[in-house]
Amino acid sequence: MNHxxxxxNFSSGPAVLPETVLNDIQNELLNYQETGMSxxxxxxxxxxxxxxxxxxxxxxxxxxxxxxxxxxxxxPGGASFQFVLIPMNLLTGHQRASYINTGRWSERAINEARxxxxxxxxxxxxxxxxRFYHVPTPDQLFFPADSRYIYLTSNxxxxxxxxxxxxxxxxxxxLVADMSSDILSKExxxxxxxxxxxxxxxxxxxxGLSIVIIRKEILSACNDTTPSVFNYKTIASYGSRYxxxxxxxxxxxxxxxxxxxxxxxxxxxxxxxLEKSALIYGIxxxxxxxxxxxxxxGSRSTMNIVWDMPSEELRMLFLQLAEREGxxxxx
Amino acid sequence: MNHxxxxxNFSSGPAVLPETVLNDIQNELLNYQETGMSxxxxxxxxxxxxxxxxxxxxxxxxxxxxxxxxxxxxxPGGASFQFVLIPMNLLTGHQRASYINTGRWSERAINEARxxxxxxxxxxxxxxxxRFYHVPTPDQLFFPADSRYIYLTSNxxxxxxxxxxxxxxxxxxxLVADMSSDILSKExxxxxxxxxxxxxxxxxxxxGLSIVIIRKEILSACNDTTPSVFNYKTIASYGSRYxxxxxxxxxxxxxxxxxxxxxxxxxxxxxxxLEKSALIYGIxxxxxxxxxxxxxxGSRSTMNIVWDMPSEELRMLFLQLAEREGxxxxx
Numbered sequence: 001m002n003h004x005x006x007x008x009n010f011s012s013g014p015a016v017l018p019e020t021v022l023n024d025i026q027n028e029l030l031n032y033q034e035t036g037m038s039x040x041x042x043x044x045x046x047x048x049x050x051x052x053x054x055x056x057x058x059x060x061x062x063x064x065x066x067x068x069x070x071x072x073x074x075x076p077g078g079a080s081f082q083f084v085l086i087p088m089n090l091l092t093g094h095q096r097a098s099y100i101n102t103g104r105w106s107e108r109a110i111n112e113a114r115x116x117x118x119x120x121x122x123x124x125x126x127x128x129x130x131r132f133y134h135v136p137t138p139d140q141l142f143f144p145a146d147s148r149y150i151y152l153t154s155n156x157x158x159x160x161x162x163x164x165x166x167x168x169x170x171x172x173x174x175l176v177a178d179m180s181s182d183i184l185s186k187e188x189x190x191x192x193x194x195x196x197x198x199x200x201x202x203x204x205x206x207x208g209l210s211i212v213i214i215r216k217e218i219l220s221a222c223n224d225t226t227p228s229v230f231n232y233k234t235i236a237s238y239g240s241r242y243x244x245x246x247x248x249x250x251x252x253x254x255x256x257x258x259x260x261x262x263x264x265x266x267x268x269x270x271x272x273x274l275e276k277s278a279l280i281y282g283i284x285x286x287x288x289x290x291x292x293x294x295x296x297x298g299s300r301s302t303m304n305i306v307w308d309m310p311s312e313e314l315r316m317l318f319l320q321l322a323e324r325e326g327x328x329x330x331x
Numbered sequence: 332m333n334h335x336x337x338x339x340n341f342s343s344g345p346a347v348l349p350e351t352v353l354n355d356i357q358n359e360l361l362n363y364q365e366t367g368m369s370x371x372x373x374x375x376x377x378x379x380x381x382x383x384x385x386x387x388x389x390x391x392x393x394x395x396x397x398x399x400x401x402x403x404x405x406x407p408g409g410a411s412f413q414f415v416l417i418p419m420n421l422l423t424g425h426q427r428a429s430y431i432n433t434g435r436w437s438e439r440a441i442n443e444a445r446x447x448x449x450x451x452x453x454x455x456x457x458x459x460x461x462r463f464y465h466v467p468t469p470d471q472l473f474f475p476a477d478s479r480y481i482y483l484t485s486n487x488x489x490x491x492x493x494x495x496x497x498x499x500x501x502x503x504x505x506l507v508a509d510m511s512s513d514i515l516s517k518e519x520x521x522x523x524x525x526x527x528x529x530x531x532x533x534x535x536x537x538x539g540l541s542i543v544i545i546r547k548e549i550l551s552a553c554n555d556t557t558p559s560v561f562n563y564k565t566i567a568s569y570g571s572r573y574x575x576x577x578x579x580x581x582x583x584x585x586x587x588x589x590x591x592x593x594x595x596x597x598x599x600x601x602x603x604x605l606e607k608s609a610l611i612y613g614i615x616x617x618x619x620x621x622x623x624x625x626x627x628x629g630s631r632s633t634m635n636i637v638w639d640m641p642s643e644e645l646r647m648l649f650l651q652l653a654e655r656e657g658x659x660x661x662x
Contacts, residue, residue, distance in 0.1 A: 030353050080575070206578070206579050227446055248579060252371065
């Protein structure tokens with residue numbers, strides 16, 4: 001298609017995919033690598049799909065500098081399913097988990113976790129400033145010794161906040177991070193984490209798949225009462241194919257991960273995000289009263305920049321002008 | 332692509348997709364309906380996706396002759412997830428559910444259900460003939476009065492068996508059917524069912540999505556303790572968008588359902604399946620000792636025909652000859 005007819009999509013949902021990836025998918029849609037089959041018809045235990053899974057794992061391990069202590073799981077459904085699977089695997093009725101509440105996604109995770117055990121909200125950004133305008137710094141956090149795990153949301157799409165320094169959990173208590181909206185956007189200190197998970201639709205492909213990066217030592221501690229299809233240990237022992245994974249999303253993630261490596265890896269992704277976000281924050285800061293970005297500068301997200309206009313009229317005008325320039329999803 | 336290069340896929344996993352559907356997807360992959368976006372980049376709350384959901388529901392209701400007593404839910408993940416969600420929504424610790432065991436898929440469903448309550452296996456096809464070669468007739472079944480629901484697998488891919496007459500559950504006890512491998516292949520007496528579910532990858536599109544057809548009166552009886560993302564009532568009340576559904580699979584299912592309507596609906600699908608299966612069963616029956624199809628004739632599947640060869644050598648030879656003719660996945 002004509003490049004000019006592709007719009008600029010600012011939607012808070014799925015991200016824009018690289019056009020080269022879309023072209024690839026289009027070209028091989030009826031015949032994946034001369035197999036005579038569409039990837040949509042491919043069996044999840046076929047050699048082609050095995051290779052896709054294997055290559056995503058090894059590329060992610062190299063991009064994120066993960067040691068062999070980690071296993072990568074591929075699970076149907078988005079991050080919201082992991083809001084349930086984390087406590088379902090790690091928490092039982094009499095145990096406690098610590099959650100840091102920084103906005104809509106952590107709130108949802110907290111609500112699901114409460115069905116499985118006791119939740120300690122060890123930091124509530126809303127209580128601190130009434131509006132979730134920041135994420136806590138490490139010195140603002142205290143970790144109860146009896147926590148099964150500590151949970152945070154790395155980047156908060158709705159609030160426009162992001163951790164730039166991650167807390168260090170006490171030895172033996174895994175730090176669990178929902179990185180759905182900033183995975184692959186910057187380097188992470190992987191040795192600080194027990195579990196890092198992400199729905200694929202923001203930075204790893206399309207809705208319908210989650211990637212769960214988990215320490216092998218946590219796998220063996222998963223609750224035996226967890227249903228097989230949701231049990232991290234079972235999923236790992238079957239190479240993410242105890243049941244059928246969403247093959248098309250795996251195929252897309254494979255392409256996105258390869259593309260990320262090709263354009264220069266995390267270093268380049270991080271550079272692009274810093275550059276783009278600095279440009280926009282620069283404009284917002286020039287007239288901060290007008291643009292009304294209220295996020296604490298130390299917690300500003302390089303992924304999602306949130307601002308508002310001084311009046312409803314100006315808001316509508318701005319959105320109209322943007323749409324005329326081919327920019328949608330800004331609201 | 333050249334039609335001649337498309338192979339004939341007999342895999343027990345995902346089914347072959349109509350070439351016209353694949354062509355459609357290919358053509359609009361970078362620009363869905365002149366939106367300037369790929370369907371892979373579309374927000375799940377966008378108007379386009381709303382329309383897709385709405386049309387799948389109304390087409391399925393008309394194809395399957397469903398009354399307005401039913402709601403259709405779209406849930407990430409395959410049928411295996413529903414093996415968990417059914418008891419998670421309908422069964423609590425002290426309650427009982429009745430399961431009919433006819434092979435691998437019902438066995439898996441039974442194993443998951445046992446985590447949520449008491450399971451009565453009211454019929455075990457393996458106990459009856461040691462090899463799952465049939466499904467029970469209605470007169471072989473007895474339903475305990477305290478069952479929360481009665482569960483069956485409509486078509487058994489691995490065993491090659493299928494119900495041709497469904498049991499009638501006592502009033503007030505919903506009949507739950509896993510129709511993953513035969514939905515849309517024949518008419519069903521929808522008034523006999525409480526819940527019909529299917530993973531999309533066999534007859535409704537691609538792996539990563541389940542369709543759950545559920546009576547509205549069952550929705551209101553779902554356990555409040557069920558996590559929100561897995562709670563049928565919550566899913567229904569948010570129009571299957573409490574969390575992000577797999578948009579690409581919905582898009583594909585939309586096309587498959589439209590295609591099914593266009594080629595003549597369930598009547599035509601059923602005619603095609605009967606014709607094809609009669610042809611193959613005819614050959615198998617001509618020399619039944621050689622082909623070794625041991626399924627009880629009254630339980631024969633029109634979807635999956637299972638046979639074996641008298642020796643391992645003949646088996647290999649048959650598979651080689653088939654592959655030379657472009658037929659794969661027969662093993």
